[in-house]
Amino acid sequence: MTNQELYNAIFKRKSVRKYDMTPLSEEILDEIKSYVDNLMPLIDNIRYSISFLSEVDTKLLIPVKFAPHYICIYSEKKDGYLTNAGFLLQQIDLYLSARGIGSCWLGFFKPKKEVNTQNGLEFVILLAFGNPKESVHRKSISEFSRKSISEISLIKSAEKLLEPVRLAPSAINSQPWFFSGDLNEIIVSRQKLSKLKAPFVDRYNQIDIGIALYHLWLSLEHEGNAATFDFNCADAPEGYEFIVKVIAKEK
Ligand SMILES: Cc1cc2nc3c(=O)[nH]c(=O)nc-3n(C[C@H](O)[C@H](O)[C@H](O)COP(=O)(O)O)c2cc1C
CATH class of the missing domain: 3.40.109.30 (putative nitroreductase (tm1586), domain 2)
Structure with missing residues (x-):
């Protein structure tokens, strides 16, 4: 995926909130994982990790199965860690959109209790993703x-x-x-x-x-x-x- 392709995705991406619950193939998931292994941080000295989950909890106590997959970011709590997390996960949001895969940032969802921390890092936010059941792109800027x-x-x-x-x-x-x-x-x-x-x-x-x-x-x-x-x-x-x-x- 080139930076030009990620740039182009900006002008058509949108949050996708309806998903086909069939999981993506292992091959596609592996490609996403190798992209995720090479993200560029905004701030170099903040430790973070990213994990892939197929189930999460909501903070609203309503059980919702939103999407087939979730990408969670965990981080060390240092100055700028939230901004760093946004910078990192947006690279994935654009990558998925450029590939025609739906995604949506979710502030009101969190990992299940047992995976709420990882190697001492704190859960920050997650991105839902999967095959879309609605259009994955906007047709023009006027739709933003x-x-x-x-x-x-x-x-x-x-x-x-x-x-x-x-x-x-x-x-x-x-x-x-x-x-x-x-x-x-x-x-x-x-x-x-x-x-x-x-x-x-x-x-x-x-x-x-x-x-x-x-x-x-x-x-x-x-x-x-x-x-x-x-x-x-x-x-x-x-x-x-x-x-x-x-x-x-x-x-
Ligand atoms: C940090 C963050 C948290 C968000 N949380 C939610 C959420 O909990 N539920 C939801 O449906 N959308 C959520 N969104 C998506 C925004 O509502 C959406 O990005 C915004 O309305 C702009 O629409 P667009 O993404 O379709 O361009 C979140 C977005 C961000 C960046």
Whole structure:
């Protein structure tokens, strides 16, 4: 799978919520597993592991069989671990979509108790996947329900660069990201939470930022730029919290 194919998937992917419960073939599962073995982390020194499950629990106490397969990410709890997890699993979400396999991020599901931790790592989030029983792709950009570029960015002439980032999925479609700075040094921040919002939104929004950062990495790559991530604190616009400065350099 090339980065160009993953980039193309951004413009048509969607969450799939209806699945054929027949498991995928061992051959396809093995291909997915070897892709997963070579993911690129956002932050190098955070230990994580990924496991494949065929059964999970819901946090809502309603037993639901959602999909035939689930990919769970477990992580060491260090600064940025939620954002790192989002960055990692979004690589799989796009890979599956590019292959015509359905997937959906699930915040309200968790592994069964006995597999809730792995080698001392904490369960973070999971992605359901399998053969779709509904269309796996959108036919046009107009089918995405998203904020406009002007609502999420102050950067001049960044429409092309940020379009694939604007289309990133997020928990309850909250789209908490904001972009300022310039095309060479992009400041990525996230909306500060109002006191009214539940604490779980804070956790999911950190994952969302990781998802958007992977889309930004692919978009920079598509334009012939290499991205490096600088987590040293910088100013963010009023109402936003600084997350990372993304430095773009021509390759
Ligand atoms: C961190 C995260 C958690 C999510 N949790 C759920 C969930 O529990 N149930 C669900 O149906 N969709 C869930 N979603 C999917 C979002 O609702 C979806 O990505 C968003 O509405 C945008 O729609 P799209 O993915 O079809 O483009 C989640 C997405 C993310 C990124």
